[in-house]
Amino acid sequence: IAPNNAAFHTLAADIFMGALNRAAAKNGPIRVVLPTGSTPLGLYRELIAHHAHRRDLWDRFHYVALDDYAGLAPDDRRLFSNWLARDILTPLSIPPTHRTIFNSAAPDPSAECARMDAQLDSNGIDIAVLGLGTNGHIGFNEPGSAFDARTRLIHLSADSLAANAAYWGGMDHVPPTAYTLGLGHIMRARETILLVQGPHKAEILHRMLHDPISTALPATALRQMYNVTIVADQAAMSAAE
Template sequence: MKLIEAVDYGELSRVAAGIVVEQVRTRPDSLLVLPTGNTPAGMFRELIAAAQRGEADFSRARFAMLDEYAGIARNDGRRLYHWICKELFDRLCVRPGAVIAFDPEADPDCEARFVEQRIARQGGIDLAVLGLGPNGHIGMNEPGSDADSRTRLVTLTPATIRSNAAYWGSEARVPKRGLTLGLGTLAEARSLVVVVAGGGKAAILERVLNAAPSADLPATILRSHPASTVIADRAALGLRA
């Protein structure tokens, strides 16, 4: 596992975006997995700027959603697919058909199998960029997730619900279940990148980097991946700017 120290959030965003840009330059039809939330927002801005400058072409790129809330309507404003469309896909002119998205109204077990099949038919994930949850989760793979777990329905922990409440106004507004790519699914990606920003993630990042691999810390699957990178700013590494 490679660790890249970024001076600040701006540099973290540029480095992460640079890895994505290089991936689509090397393989224009790459299948990419990107996270949602606050941490990747800067990376998204960098990707949009690169496309506008003609430095990156996403017209042939394909995407798979990392996770999605389950049991909500397709047009629900909390749907993560709608969020990433607004923040990134629409501005990159990504076609809806180029995205493997979860249907939150479908039978969850059937939908999980369908997403796995679509990823396999498209040759697997080339690059997955992930965030790090406050309890060590990646995607919606909560503590206790098996290292070989596949795409599936999960129940969100109270810690994740509290964290997500910042986006929806209250814990009551956060759906309690989700669909997520499994740890085993993500481990099969050709490259993995985790972006971690801010002092609030310093304690959990220190554990992920140094604790023994364990199902209690899902992000520790990175330690055995042959092409994994963690990009963290100095605050997340517990360092002064």
């Protein structure tokens, strides 16, 4: 638990770098799921400012997309893969060959989901960094998502449309459909870091920790996982204990 905003980002960066160092103990690429949204932005700034020199880790870093909008051209700036390219991947010189992303413009969404499933089945996730939706979603696994769900195309809930409207100048500009990794893939990550910040997350964090484990609140799936670290600020934690 971090006492304030600045401490939240440095704590998240320290915990993330610890996970990256542990993952580096095995050979080969370090496969990391990263979220978009407002919560991880300070973490990304912190990694670029203070940890970019760890080329031994970044050269092995492999970004795996958590979710992304569907039906957009590859250069659309709204794509989460392009958002993360701007905010962390390009600043840390992670080459496109080290990025497993959705092909948003794929003509056949079920084939695209199967392609991602095959990637995830053969190469697991070393570290999943996640945010918490105010409705309890993880990635775009909205309430009602099965814990063993695989990659799929979803229609954004009203909550998610509203939450993303701010980034793109209104609800009309938010693409209505998106791909998401299923909880089935996410729950097999070797380590998970859940970032939760702000008073508007206090109620859902409390519910995630204390409500019955249920698909009605997808984030309760994390209580069935190993090696989960929740990084919260005091405001998010206020109602949670």
